[in-house]
Amino acid sequence: MSIPRGSVLVTGFAASWTWILGAALAALVPGILVLVWPHETLHILAVLIGLYLLITGGFRFVTAFSREEHEERLPRLIIAVILVLAGVLCLRNPLQTIAALSLIVGVVWLVSGMLTAYTALVGRDLPHRGFVLGAAVLGIVAGIVVLALPAQSAVVLTRLLGLWLVLIGLAELMVAVALRSALREAR
Template identity: 60%
Template sequence: MTFPERPAAQPPAEDDEPFGRSSAPPGSPGDPLDRLALLGASWTWVLASALATLVFGVLLLVWPDKSLHVVAVLIGLYLLAAGVFQFVAAFAGHPQAGERWSRLLVAVVYVVAGVLCLRGPRLTITVLALIIGMVWLISGMLGVYAAVADKQLAHRGLAFGMAALGVVAGIVVLCLPIESAVALTRLLGLWLVLLGLAETAAAFALRSALRR
């Protein structure tokens, strides 16, 4: 889930940036960190993440009876896409180094889990549920940490609530036996739809904040 920083009144000094910048002038096309920060802080980027989440959630709800291999591919593609959005969102604004690394770690968790889903054509329901449960649990815990530590996080309360729900969802998936692909896809699809709706609301709230 991508929640950028609140729009800053003034840009921080160059010495305060935890990640070193290039020698290119500020705002120039040659500064990749500036480009990532602008992209990650854009409300359209948050909206794109929300739409991607909604699309995969709807697909899983519409096709709950597909084969396990198809379900694993859909989940893997979603996790890879979510990893990209999380990576770019980590550079939005000017968070502290520890908070930025926690967001980058979430991106790595998503990408690794996505690759495991795509490279495992013989995945069982148990293994797939284990991957999803671990992703929800780890990303939820890191999301809770980011929401508590970063007082400049946009929609901090919403981010904390969704991260806490992710922790609960991860524990539920890991503790309760899921015996069919249909049950797993419906659970995941419902979660992605709710997550996508929350991200959509956050995107439009961010647009209003930027306009003000």
């Protein structure tokens, strides 16, 4: 069984240290930008969400009229109008968008933490029950903090994302350099 030439070529590119270097830079550069300008990053994110909602609403509006079934048209038009209005609101006040997203994250963390705590308390034979309960408490506390301080939490979460991207980028950079050295030694 022979391997197709194209797959050998792709495998060769994938094993190249420059691709790993590219992946490192793709994580490192945005990570640094997010750490340097967290507020601007949040603003850009809110604008992108607003544009996404506007464009999606426009597409939904057009597709509502492309259907033959008239009974489906009204719900599709309502969804399109809601998406367009949400997009306009996001673009009108991006910081409210970020606060709303933070509130959603806070609610999700709080509710999932409460449900996880319930599971840990009820499930007497649950493996690692203490760890699960600890994670639940962490989720509950994080949810409460985010709900109490949504705008500030968004900035903190943005900085954590930036730090995470920088750490991933640095790790991939080290892998790329190590692979480059190994390839040079192999030659």
